[in-house]
Amino acid sequence: MKxxxxxxxxxxxxxxxxxxxxxxxPQLASAPPPGSMPxxxxxxxxxxxxxxxxxxxPPVPIESTVTSAPLDAWDSKSIDEINSSAESPLQPVFFTYxxxxxxxAGKKALAANAEVLxxxxxxxxxxxxxxxxRGSAEYNLALGDRRALAxxxxxxxxxxxxQRLRTVSYGKEFPFDPGHDESAWSKNRRAHFMLTAK
Amino acid sequence: MNRTLRxxxxxxxxxxxxxxxxxxxxxxxxxxxIVQQQQVDEIALALSNPGAHPRLGLPDFVMRPGDPTMAxxxxxxxxxxxxxxxxxxxxxxxxxxxxxxxxxxxxxxxPYQQWADAGADVVLHxxxxxxxxxLVVELRLVSVRGAAPGAQYFGKKYQCGxxxxxxxxxxxxxIADDFHWEVRRVQGVARTRIAFxxxxxxxxVGGRPNQSAAASxxxxxxxxxxxxxxRFTANRSINISPAxxxxxxxxxxxxxxxxxxxxxxxxxxxxxxxxxxxxAGTEAIHNQLAAWSPDGSxxxxxxNRTGDQDIWVVNRDGTGLRNLTTFRGADEGSPTWSPDGTQxAFxxxxAGIPQLYTINLTGTGTRRITSERIDRPTWSSLNFIAxxxxxxxxxxxxxxxxxxxxxVLTAGAGTSESPSVSPNGRxxxxxxxxxxxxxxxxxxRTGQNVRRLTTTGNNTYPNWQPIPGR
Amino acid sequence: MPKLDPIPSASGxxxxxxxxxxxxxxxxxxxxxxxxLVDVMLVxxxxxxxxxxxxxxxxxxxxxxxxxxxxxxxPVMVTIPLSFRQDQRVLIGxxxxxxxxxAERARQAVDARSEKNVIIATDGGIxxxxxxxxxxxxxxxxITQVSVQTQPARGR
Numbered sequence: 001m002k003x004x005x006x007x008x009x010x011x012x013x014x015x016x017x018x019x020x021x022x023x024x025x026p027q028l029a030s031a032p033p034p035g036s037m038p039x040x041x042x043x044x045x046x047x048x049x050x051x052x053x054x055x056x057x058p059p060v061p062i063e064s065t066v067t068s069a070p071l072d073a074w075d076s077k078s079i080d081e082i083n084s085s086a087e088s089p090l091q092p093v094f095f096t097y098x099x100x101x102x103x104x105a106g107k108k109a110l111a112a113n114a115e116v117l118x119x120x121x122x123x124x125x126x127x128x129x130x131x132x133x134r135g136s137a138e139y140n141l142a143l144g145d146r147r148a149l150a151x152x153x154x155x156x157x158x159x160x161x162x163q164r165l166r167t168v169s170y171g172k173e174f175p176f177d178p179g180h181d182e183s184a185w186s187k188n189r190r191a192h193f194m195l196t197a198k
Numbered sequence: 199m200n201r202t203l204r205x206x207x208x209x210x211x212x213x214x215x216x217x218x219x220x221x222x223x224x225x226x227x228x229x230x231x232i233v234q235q236q237q238v239d240e241i242a243l244a245l246s247n248p249g250a251h252p253r254l255g256l257p258d259f260v261m262r263p264g265d266p267t268m269a270x271x272x273x274x275x276x277x278x279x280x281x282x283x284x285x286x287x288x289x290x291x292x293x294x295x296x297x298x299x300x301x302x303x304x305x306x307x308x309p310y311q312q313w314a315d316a317g318a319d320v321v322l323h324x325x326x327x328x329x330x331x332x333l334v335v336e337l338r339l340v341s342v343r344g345a346a347p348g349a350q351y352f353g354k355k356y357q358c359g360x361x362x363x364x365x366x367x368x369x370x371x372x373i374a375d376d377f378h379w380e381v382r383r384v385q386g387v388a389r390t391r392i393a394f395x396x397x398x399x400x401x402x403v404g405g406r407p408n409q410s411a412a413a414s415x416x417x418x419x420x421x422x423x424x425x426x427x428x429r430f431t432a433n434r435s436i437n438i439s440p441a442x443x444x445x446x447x448x449x450x451x452x453x454x455x456x457x458x459x460x461x462x463x464x465x466x467x468x469x470x471x472x473x474x475x476x477x478a479g480t481e482a483i484h485n486q487l488a489a490w491s492p493d494g495s496x497x498x499x500x501x502n503r504t505g506d507q508d509i510w511v512v513n514r515d516g517t518g519l520r521n522l523t524t525f526r527g528a529d530e531g532s533p534t535w536s537p538d539g540t541q542x543a544f545x546x547x548x549a550g551i552p553q554l555y556t557i558n559l560t561g562t563g564t565r566r567i568t569s570e571r572i573d574r575p576t577w578s579s580l581n582f583i584a585x586x587x588x589x590x591x592x593x594x595x596x597x598x599x600x601x602x603x604x605x606v607l608t609a610g611a612g613t614s615e616s617p618s619v620s621p622n623g624r625x626x627x628x629x630x631x632x633x634x635x636x637x638x639x640x641x642x643r644t645g646q647n648v649r650r651l652t653t654t655g656n657n658t659y660p661n662w663q664p665i666p667g668r
Numbered sequence: 669m670p671k672l673d674p675i676p677s678a679s680g681x682x683x684x685x686x687x688x689x690x691x692x693x694x695x696x697x698x699x700x701x702x703x704x705l706v707d708v709m710l711v712x713x714x715x716x717x718x719x720x721x722x723x724x725x726x727x728x729x730x731x732x733x734x735x736x737x738x739x740x741x742x743p744v745m746v747t748i749p750l751s752f753r754q755d756q757r758v759l760i761g762x763x764x765x766x767x768x769x770x771a772e773r774a775r776q777a778v779d780a781r782s783e784k785n786v787i788i789a790t791d792g793g794i795x796x797x798x799x800x801x802x803x804x805x806x807x808x809x810x811i812t813q814v815s816v817q818t819q820p821a822r823g824r
Contacts, residue, residue: 080405088407098589126457134590136573136615137438137658139545139552141459141486141500142507142529149505166481168458173436174403178411192407196457253776290779296772316769317776 074120079195089116090125090193093151094186098135100146102154106191110151113193114158124197127151129169130176132185137172144169151191166196224361225368229376233338233353241319241341245351245381252319254289255342256280258302259324259335271333272326274366275358275373279322281423282374282388286624287642292318305338306348313342320351322377333358333366337373339381352381367425385622390422390663392618392627393430393440393449394638398655401434415658417451422620422640422662424651430469439659443490446666450488450497457481461488461499463514476516477501485510489533489542492579498522498533498542509533509544511559522561530555534577543567543575543583554585554597567597570604574616580623586615594628596643607645618662619643627651627660744777744786745817748802750793758802770802774809785813 074082074089082088090113093106102110117123129144129151148167156162176192177184244250256279259272277294284291300312305323313321325336339352354376358369368389375386400413414434420427431437435455442449443463450463460479465472477485477499488499494514501510504521507529512519523530528548535542540559545552554572557564572595573586587595592615593608608614612632619626627640636656641648651657747759756767765773778784786806790799806814 083405084408086407086409136586136589136592138487138532138586138616139573139589142531142547145484145502145507146529166458168454168484170436170454173415173438174412176407176410178413194405290776292772296769299768315766317773 079198082195088193088195089113090195092193093147093191095147095189095191097132097185097189098143100143100150102150106151107154110154111158114155114160117155117160117164120198122198123195124164124166126166126168126194126196128174128192128194129167129171130174130188130190130192131172132188133172133175133180134185135172140171141169141173142171144171147189147191224359224365226372226376227332227357227359229354229356229373231353232336232355233350239341239345239349241344241349242351244319245339248382251288251290253292253317254283255292255297255300255313255316255318255321256283256294257297257300257321257323258294259326260302260304261326265328268326268328268333271358271360271366272324272335275326275333275335275370276324278367278370278423279374282371282386283322283377285388285423286378286384286386287647288378288382288384292316305340305350308340308342308348310342310347314347318342319344329357331360333360333369335369335373337377352377354380364426367421371421385665387422387620387622387625387662387665389666390446390621391419392422392638392640392651392663393417393419393442393451393661394629394652394657395438395440395659396652396655396657398657399429400655403434403436417449418657419449420638420651424638424649427652430464439487440661441488441490442661442663444492444494444664446663448494450490452486452488459484459486461485461497463497474514474516476512476514477510477519478516487532489535491535492537492539498535500531500533507531509542509557511542520561522557522559523564524561525564532574534575534583536577537579537581543577545573545575554583568604570595576617576619578619578623579621580619582619582623584617584619584626586617594626594641594645596626607641607643608648609645614639616659618660620662621664625662627662629658629660741781741783743815744774744781745789746774746786746802746806747789748791748794748799750791752791752794752798752802767801767805770805771809774806774811778809778811783813784811785815786811787815787817789817 077085091109093102093109095101095106096103117125127148129146129148131140131143131147135143145167148169152162152165152167155165172188175184175188176190177187179185241252244252256276259276261269261272263269280291280294283289297313297316297318300309300316303309305325308321308323319342321340321342323338323340325338327334335356335358337352337354337356338350341347341349341351356369356373356376359365371388374388378384378386394417395415396418397413397415398418399416403412403414406412415436415438416432417430417437417440418427419430430440430449431451431453433453433455435453437451437453437455440449440451447466448463449466450461452459453462458479458481460475461477463474463476476497477488479485483501483503485499485501488497490497491511496511496513496518498509498511500507502508503510504524506527508524509522509530510519511522522533522542523544523546525546525548528546529552530544530546531552533542533544536556541556541563542559543554543556546555547553549566549569551571552573553569554567554575555564556567567583570587571589573589573592575583575585577583581600582596582598584594584596586592587604587606590613592613593606594614594617595604595606597604607626608628608630610632612630614628614630614632617626617628624643625640626643627638629636630639631637633650636658637653638651638657638660639648640651745759745761749759752758752767757764758767758770759765760770760773760777774786778786788799788802788806803814
């Protein structure tokens with residue numbers, strides 16, 4: 001009779017032991033602080049030819065008319081005077097965000113610049129590539145270089161001698177407009193022409 | 199602190215005794231131990247346990263009255279020492295203002311109960327006195343609770359040279375690094391500095407379009423805690439991307455002073471003189487974003503020599519120039535060396551967006567690490583890479599080879615970019631727009647304890663100096 | 669526990685009753701003596717019967733796993749005893765702390781915690797003004813949430 005009584009007790013105890021051990025210590029799942037996940041980053045799996053980026057702002061309208069001053073007038077001025085003049089005969093080329101592609105307006109501006117360079121056969125120019133302040137500084141140095149090279153390649157295709165066209169990239173280090181809005185950014189995404197020798 | 203520096207300290211101690219405290223030196227002149235006995239109690243165990251954070255009080259140093267200038271110097275040393283010790287988070291530092299009411303006494307009369315009431319486990323007691331124009335500080339780490347209050351675990355006599363205004367701060371930094379090493383075997387970074395680019399003294403660059411901003415940027419150097427910010431270059435052009443050489447006495451940077459970007463190597467001891475241009479840039483060849491090999495013999499940099507941007511390496515003397523990334527039709531940039539010097543990490547947009555790659559120094563074994571949009575990688579000596587991640591709206595992230603995966607450290611307001619890791623791998627300097635303009639900040643490797651270093655102008659491209667003299 | 673008698677040796681020492689019993693024991697050597705086992709099991713049963721209701725907190729569900737979770741921390745208790753009026757000391761946990769270091773000690777107590785909250789237990793004889801003094805110090809220590817501990821009213 002004693003043995004019969006022992007078996008249910010052992011079974012009951014074991015059951016309780018198992019039930020007791022099976023419980024895990026409850027843990028509080030504290031929600032991650034808002035904004036800590038890089039949800040806004042480009043997806044890791046996005047295909048290379050469609051990088052996720054904000055919609056491009058509309059291209060800035062560029063006046064494509066050649067400056068009104070007669071071309072001969074620039075011969076009498078110094079390099080610094082020409083470069084600091086608001087009406088430099090050499091027009092800047094503007095780009096869309098994170099792009100080094102020439103727009104139609106940009107090609108027109110370059111065609112006008114090619115005309116000026118043909119008129120002044122001794123001029124040597126430096127094409128500066130600039131970017132707006134968005135994106136990391138080091139990346140923008142390469143982007144600025146691509147923009148300057150795009151303008152240079154197009155001018156060479158228009159028949160300007162390569163040795164008259166130098167390039168330099170300033171990235172986002174040397175903004176034309178120090179503002180922090182699209183109107184400033186659109187001015188800063190440019191290939192800027194500086195007269196280096198005449 | 200390594201063996202070399204300890205030897206140096208011992209040697210300096212010898213010199214200090216021989217000169218009997220000549221007042222010509224600056225910073226730490228000598229250091230000699232004054233406490234030998236080691237108690238083994240719970241406090242001693244906590245002090246040697248990396249996981250424990252003993253609570254430490256740091257009262258004003260005991261000084262004989264009558265010399266207000268020296269007393270002010272001693273207070274500066276104590277304040278800076280508190281800050282330096284707090285920075286590494288090895289101890290819980292009780293704020294000095296909280297314990298200002300506890301009487302400052304000789305070491306034998308420390309009011310243990312009052313310190314224990316303030317929560318302290320140990321007190322770093324200082325006894326200071328002038329000696330030949332120097333300030334001598336005797337530091338003792340004393341238990342104030344547990345089985346044996348009054349037990350001493352550390353004791354050293356430091357001699358601080360006060361030749362210039364930097365003296366007291368420099369000395370405190372060196373004491374903090376020595377103390378961290380002696381008690382916790384932690385390599386402190388209190389005596390390191392941070393170089394960065396700033397437009398705070400901007401001048402208009404000549405010959406630019408009148409309607410443009412055209413502001414110059416120069417290289418600046420500050421102590422790791424933001425003190426003593428001073429200008430290093432003065433060429434009124436654009437100077438960016440400073441990079442300290444191992445040993446911390448040479449600084450490479452990119453300057454546009456000749457009209458095109460080139461890598462310059464400057465000697466800290468003679469700023470502006472003897473500049474070297476190992477990458478030999480010209481109007482057509484541009485070199486930027488230099489990084490030193492761990493042994494200081496080579497520089498890696500970004501160059502346009504082949505038409506697009508590639509990573510090139512060159513010996514310090516300008517020999518041995520070669521292209522490491524010959525992949526065509528893509529831009530490679532931001533090189534950084536692995537701790538053993540056999541590999542480099544860099545960014546490449548060959549897959550459409552800039553991503554993180556590694557390559558052997560031999561030019562073989564190119565490997566993509568992650569598919570995120572990455573810029574400015576920095577390979578720490580602790581074998582993780584910190585970088586800028588995302589665009590626009592970038593943050594600081596790290597990739598740890600011991601635990602692979604991207605971890606983002608910053609979040610929220612503004613953008614954060616251009617990380618530079620402290621030589622002990624425990625902190626990251628970066629620049630951020632969270633306070634409006636671009637400012638240099640420092641945070642722990644975990645992303646916590648963000649501390650702002652700059653307040654004027656736009657400040658970018660921080661680079662953390664290696665431990666000087668190593 | 670029942671005292672175990674030594675097994676009698678063959679020399680035949682011991683009283684008559686003992687001998688009788690020893691004969692019985694030796695004859696039932698094939699059986700296990702379950703008496704101590706039952707004793708132990710009954711004690712265990714009682715322990716588990718008492719413990720089982722404590723383990724059953726809430727409805728049994730399969731909790732989701734999270735890498736971001738932290739163990740639930742026991743709250744920091746700040747006690748303001750009636751003696752506060754005389755000695756200006758309060759208790760953080762079980763340690764007596766002078767009022768001048770209260771903010772610092774509270775900061776230490778919550779330093780490593782994710783949630784900066786404490787529970788105040790105040791003696792009924794402490795005035796509102798005194799409790800607010802303590803409360804201010806806790807807020808100065810960066811504690812964002814202070815709860816006040818009470819007990820349910822007896823009767824109406």
